[in-house]
Amino acid sequence: xxxxxxxxxxxxxxxxxxxxxxxxxxxxxxxxxxxxxxxxxxxxxxxxxxxxxxxxxxxxxxxxxxxxxxxxxxxxxxxxxxxxxxxxxxxxxxxxxxxxxxxxxxxxxxxxxxxxxxxxxxxxxxxxxxxxxxxxxxxxxxxxxxxxxxxxxxxxxxxxxxxxxxxxxxxxxxxxxxxxxxxxxxxxxxxxxxxxxxxxxxxxxxxxxxxxxxxxxxxxxxxxxxxxxxxxxxxxxxxxxxxxxxxxxxxxxxxxxxxxxxxxxxxxxxxxxxxxxxxxxxxxxxxxxxxxxxxxxxxxxxxxxxxxxxxxxxxxxxxxxxxxxxxxxxxxxxxxxxxxxxxxxxxxxxxxxxxxxxxxxxxxxxxxxxxxxxxxxxxxxxxxxxxxxxxxxxxxxxxxxxxxxxxxxxxxxxxxxxxxxxxxxxxxxxxxxxxxxxxxx
Amino acid sequence: xxxxxxxxxxxxxxxxxxxxxxxxxxxxxxxxxxxxxxxxxxxxxxxxxxxxxxxxxxxxxxxxxxxxxxxxxxxxxxxxxxxxxxxxxxxxxxxxxxxxxxxxxxxxxxxxxxxxxxxxxxxxxxxxxxxxxxxxxxxxxxxxxxxxxxxxxxxxxxxxxxxxxxxxxxxxxxxxxxxxxxxxxxxxxxxxxxxxxxxxxxxxxxxxxxxxxxxxxxxxxxxxxxxxxxxxxxxxxxxxxxxxxxxxxxxxxxxxxxxxxxxxxxxxxxxxxxxxxxxxxxxxxxxxxxxxxxxxxxxxxxxxxxxxxxxxxxxxxxxxxxxxxxxxxxxxxxxxxxxxxxxxxxxxxxxxxxxxxxxxxxxxxxxxxxxxxxxxxxxxxxxxxxxxxxxxxxxxxxxxxxxxxxxxxxxxxxxxxxxxxxxxxxxxxxxxxxxxxxxxxxxxxxxxxxxxxxxxxxxxxxxxxxxxxxxxxxxxx
Numbered sequence: 001x002x003x004x005x006x007x008x009x010x011x012x013x014x015x016x017x018x019x020x021x022x023x024x025x026x027x028x029x030x031x032x033x034x035x036x037x038x039x040x041x042x043x044x045x046x047x048x049x050x051x052x053x054x055x056x057x058x059x060x061x062x063x064x065x066x067x068x069x070x071x072x073x074x075x076x077x078x079x080x081x082x083x084x085x086x087x088x089x090x091x092x093x094x095x096x097x098x099x100x101x102x103x104x105x106x107x108x109x110x111x112x113x114x115x116x117x118x119x120x121x122x123x124x125x126x127x128x129x130x131x132x133x134x135x136x137x138x139x140x141x142x143x144x145x146x147x148x149x150x151x152x153x154x155x156x157x158x159x160x161x162x163x164x165x166x167x168x169x170x171x172x173x174x175x176x177x178x179x180x181x182x183x184x185x186x187x188x189x190x191x192x193x194x195x196x197x198x199x200x201x202x203x204x205x206x207x208x209x210x211x212x213x214x215x216x217x218x219x220x221x222x223x224x225x226x227x228x229x230x231x232x233x234x235x236x237x238x239x240x241x242x243x244x245x246x247x248x249x250x251x252x253x254x255x256x257x258x259x260x261x262x263x264x265x266x267x268x269x270x271x272x273x274x275x276x277x278x279x280x281x282x283x284x285x286x287x288x289x290x291x292x293x294x295x296x297x298x299x300x301x302x303x304x305x306x307x308x309x310x311x312x313x314x315x316x317x318x319x320x321x322x323x324x325x326x327x328x329x330x331x332x333x334x335x336x337x338x339x340x341x342x343x344x345x346x347x348x349x350x351x352x353x354x355x356x357x358x359x360x361x362x363x364x365x366x367x368x369x370x371x372x373x374x375x376x377x378x379x380x381x382x383x384x385x386x387x388x389x390x391x392x393x394x395x396x397x398x399x400x401x402x403x404x405x406x407x408x409x410x411x412x413x414x415x416x417x418x419x420x421x422x423x424x425x426x427x428x429x430x431x432x433x434x435x436x437x438x439x440x441x
Numbered sequence: 442x443x444x445x446x447x448x449x450x451x452x453x454x455x456x457x458x459x460x461x462x463x464x465x466x467x468x469x470x471x472x473x474x475x476x477x478x479x480x481x482x483x484x485x486x487x488x489x490x491x492x493x494x495x496x497x498x499x500x501x502x503x504x505x506x507x508x509x510x511x512x513x514x515x516x517x518x519x520x521x522x523x524x525x526x527x528x529x530x531x532x533x534x535x536x537x538x539x540x541x542x543x544x545x546x547x548x549x550x551x552x553x554x555x556x557x558x559x560x561x562x563x564x565x566x567x568x569x570x571x572x573x574x575x576x577x578x579x580x581x582x583x584x585x586x587x588x589x590x591x592x593x594x595x596x597x598x599x600x601x602x603x604x605x606x607x608x609x610x611x612x613x614x615x616x617x618x619x620x621x622x623x624x625x626x627x628x629x630x631x632x633x634x635x636x637x638x639x640x641x642x643x644x645x646x647x648x649x650x651x652x653x654x655x656x657x658x659x660x661x662x663x664x665x666x667x668x669x670x671x672x673x674x675x676x677x678x679x680x681x682x683x684x685x686x687x688x689x690x691x692x693x694x695x696x697x698x699x700x701x702x703x704x705x706x707x708x709x710x711x712x713x714x715x716x717x718x719x720x721x722x723x724x725x726x727x728x729x730x731x732x733x734x735x736x737x738x739x740x741x742x743x744x745x746x747x748x749x750x751x752x753x754x755x756x757x758x759x760x761x762x763x764x765x766x767x768x769x770x771x772x773x774x775x776x777x778x779x780x781x782x783x784x785x786x787x788x789x790x791x792x793x794x795x796x797x798x799x800x801x802x803x804x805x806x807x808x809x810x811x812x813x814x815x816x817x818x819x820x821x822x823x824x825x826x827x828x829x830x831x832x833x834x835x836x837x838x839x840x841x842x843x844x845x846x847x848x849x850x851x852x853x854x855x856x857x858x859x860x861x862x863x864x865x866x867x868x869x870x871x872x873x874x875x876x877x878x879x880x881x882x883x884x885x886x887x888x889x890x891x892x893x894x895x896x897x898x899x900x901x902x903x904x905x906x907x908x909x910x911x912x913x914x915x916x917x918x
Contacts, residue, residue, distance in 0.1 A: 001781040002773045003514050003706075005863040006788075014788055014864060018795045023784045026791050026808045027686060029655040034691040036780075040556050045775030048518050055769055058549075059527040061542035062535070070532045073756060080456050082483055084524070086490040094499030094515050096507060096709040099843075102895035103835050105442070106496030107711040113445050116913040120477045126911060130713070132568035135756035143612065163756035170730075170752035174579050174613045218471055249473050271523070272543050273533035273757025274568065275714030287909070293712065298905035301890075306897040310905040316571075317846075321607035321617040326571045328605060333710030336490075343445045343486050344455040346478045347918070355461040362463035380467045400539075408534050427459050434462065 002045065066403035067433045071384045071424025072214065073134070073161045073240045073262065074270045078428060080344055083267045087337040097293070097329045101308045102300075108307035111295040111332065114339040121245040121342075122259050123252025124281035128292040130330035131278030134240055134262025135164040138208065139171030140325055141260050141280065142179070144289055145206030145234045147324050152177050153204050155233075157191050159184040159213035161240050162413035168208070182207075189217035189377025189386065191224065200227060206234040206258075212244050215410075215422065216360070216384035217377050225255035234258060242266055242279070243426075244382045246345075247353035251281070258282045267341025268334055277331030277338065288314060291325030352427060356383035360425040363434055367423070371441060376420050384424035386410065392419045395441050402440050404433075442496070445489055449479035449917040455486055479917050496896050497711065498840055504866050508812045508843035508855025509603070509651055511681045511703035516773065519706065519766035528765050533757035537743050543761065544741030547734045550768045554718055557779060558697065559690025562726025564719045564733070566759040570678060573698030573717025574609045574645075576730060579751040580696050580721055581643045581672050582613050583728040587749055590670065597636055597644040597671075599628055601652055601847040606645040606676060615642055622849060626652040626805040628662055637665050643672035648692065649679045649810035651847040651855070653790060663693025672696065672725075680704045681859065682787055682811030685780030689720070696721040704782075705767040716763040730754050785860035786811040789867055793856055796871040800878045804850050812857035816850050825881040825888050827852040832899065833880065833891040837873045 098104030111129045118127040131137035142154045158181045172179040183195040207228045211219035225235035237251045239261030251259035264276035296310030316323040360383045367373040367387055376386040389395045399406035411418035505512035531543050551563040567573035585593050596610040599620045607617040618636055623629040649655045663673045675689050675697035681704045689697050701707045701716030731750045732743035787810050794813040802818035817827040831841035843855040880888055
């Protein structure tokens with residue numbers, strides 16, 4: 001049996017110390033009719049060599065593209081080698097929640113640095129030590145907004161990531177909250193202000209808008225926040241492409257009350273959609289309403305600077321049924337990866353985000369000018385955009401044949417946008433990749 | 442130690458960027474001012490985070506008997522497999538036909554979970570144990586809703602439960618009713634019968650419970666619940682104890698969650714990422730999150746067509762990279778290894794019980810399962826508390842047990858060795874624990890002031906909460 005060390009002699013010695021004859025005797029509390037007598041109907045265990053062979057040969061059945069223009073909430077960015085090497089140090093990944101601060105200063109400080117980084121990027125006052133991902137963090141924020149305002153209705157833009165909306169819907173159903181969609185303007189791709197005016201009432205807890213939205217389009221957050229506040233509701237900004245925080249006006253400068261998003265772009269692999277981490281940041285006023293862990297700076301008995309888990313009175317292990325969330329730990333290792341990645345980029349994050357935007361703009365123009373594909377939405381976008389190809393299905397098929405994922409077919413999630421393509425162009429896309437795309441379509 | 446922000450040097454760079462395809466932008470008026478981020482070199486970063494790693498303590502550093510957390514060894518092959526390019530670079534928007542390898546891994550893992558739980562409905566979507574718990578209670582809610590049984594609003598939760606259980610019930614709009622434990626640490630059946638009625642949604646029960654006890658009345662408990670039309674939710678935090686030995690489905694469990702980072706060796710990561718597999722009966726499976734991963738002929742498919750599903754609980758496939766690790770782990774173990782996990786986990790905990798009983802007070806007698814709970818009653822006469830004992834362990838290079846939990850044991854020390862620890866390590870731990878009990882007699886003050894050998898000593902948590910400093914204010918620009 002792998003990863004254990006007892007010899008049969010040691011097992012006997014231990015049983016003797018305990019005072020029983022065999023291991024099964026220790027299971028005397030289990031009703032005999034449900035205690036399994038033999039092995040389950042499973043294959044036998046494999047050696048490490050056989051396991052590696054089986055996992056890799058199975059994974060090889062994926063038809064991953066050589067060049068990818070897929071975004072839509074998960075983004076392929078370049079990750080410098082040292083990021084994974086450092087986050088892969090086993091002192092980090094084999095540790096757990098830092099309950100014993102005296103031997104966990106490394107974990108606690110990395111979370112403190114993460115919190116500092118997120119607050120700087122979002123220009124918000126407070127953040128927690130991360131959430132599961134962007135979608136579930138959006139769901140949790142519905143509950144938080146309802147708790148703060150004591151209202152029971154959530155408004156969500158239809159231009160929010162379709163799977164985030166589904167998750168929000170599930171969370172709202174469980175907590176008996178109502179959730180309603182607000183349409184997008186078919187010309188600009190931004191939120192439809194007319195539709196919003198009709199739906200934004202005094203019973204709304206929060207308006208959830210993604211910016212850049214699922215179409216890559218940047219929303220007018222300052223105006224949306226102002227409108228939302230007029231009705232006493234909270235303005236919530238969702239950010240699925242965290243790289244955009246490097247370049248765009250941050251939520252904290254747009255009167256946003258809570259911002260949540262997914263940090264996958266900060267040094268994490270796409271890995272089928274996880275693990276990454278969710279971030280959640282808010283104003284000073286709502287700091288104590290944040291779910292999850294928070295690390296604070298303090299001192300030890302000798303007056304030496306030390307970090308410790310703090311504001312725990314909010315949390316489930318103290319408040320139990322009065323806690324607004326059951327979230328315990330978070331995605332600490334992913335948050336650590338992010339802080340290493342963000343330290344590496346430093347102020348260059350701004351330039352990297354600009355390169356992403358410039359690449360996408362260039363790609364969009366070439367498709368529009370050389371292929372006569374129509375740009376679907378007029379409002380500015382960040383690093384992905386929507387275009388109308390002549391025959392989307394055949395275009396995607398042709399591209400796939402040469403190993404290119406040509407974009408996300410929006411018809412999969414928006415029947416009204418059948419035939420439109422969401423194309424993402426990060427810094428990994430250079431002239432050769434663009435040429436390969438153009439030459440194929 | 443300085444933060445990375447305090448190490449910033451103006452003009453220093455940590456990486457080079459590629460050139461862009463064009464110089465135009467359409468973002469005028471939409472951009473931010475200068476970002477206040479650190480300017481450090483790659484070497485600075487490597488030294489900084491390596492230094493931080495040396496101020497952390499993981500399973501690879503030493504014994505980590507944190508009860509209810511199952512801090513077992515995390516095999517290195519798991520990490521390699523999750524980083525394997527076809528897994529790491531698998532984009533979640535790839536069509537199912539281009540994702541057959543990933544879907545097969547997930548499907549096969551589901552099949553394994555079906556066997557070990559004895560429950561046919563599986564979802565791998567939840568991102569953590571608490572998230573799986575939330576999903577599981579949602580399933581119970583959907584079950585009663587479909588039957589139009591709207592009077593059910595109460596969830597029974599034993600007083601030994603983790604705090605997540607009541608918080609989860611609250612997230613689903615339910616009221617919690619606490620069920621007391623009897624003198625043996627099991628559910629008080631008399632009280633439970635009184636509390637369980639037609640307004641009961643179900644019961645959330647940790648099996649084995651947080652005292653490390655397998656509730657011998659489990660079949661009676663599920664019978665009482667089912668008799669009232671209520672459901673049994675099993676918190677699978679402690680599944681490691683009974684893996685390969687008992688199938689939750691045979692106990693009358695309707696729905697449960699499994700923490701992959703506990704039972705299936707995916708790393709705890711300093712607090713995540715985890716994985717929260719949900720398993721349920723055939724009857725409840727129609728409510729599981731969509732999409733469901735199924736097999737049709739030779740092809741693996743995503744089935745969204747479950748109209749009674751609670752919906753999605755997370756975008757995409759959940760923590761796929763974590764599931765790839767769990768899959769690797771189960772391949773290594775197979776049927777023989779699966780049973781050995783439960784056997785050795787329980788053997789090791791009972792060995793500790795036998796060695797430390799007498800030295801430390803054992804509130805609940807009898808064989809334990811994967812963990813054993815002592816308290817500080819024997820040391821109280823020297824004014825030495827559980828906190829002091831836990832902190833002193835740190836001086837000896839070991840992690841402390843879970844302390845002051847479960848709440849129903851005063852000064853609890855919850856010790857879980859897991860199956861991967863050798864007899865030598867466990868003996869060393871027991872010897873140290875005995876030595877600490879001697880120190881309590883001879884030098885209690887030294888214990889009260891421990892730890893002495895760590896990079897910082899006891900930290901003032903009150904100060905941190907009273908005047909919260911949660912970000913570094915050093916400006917880098």
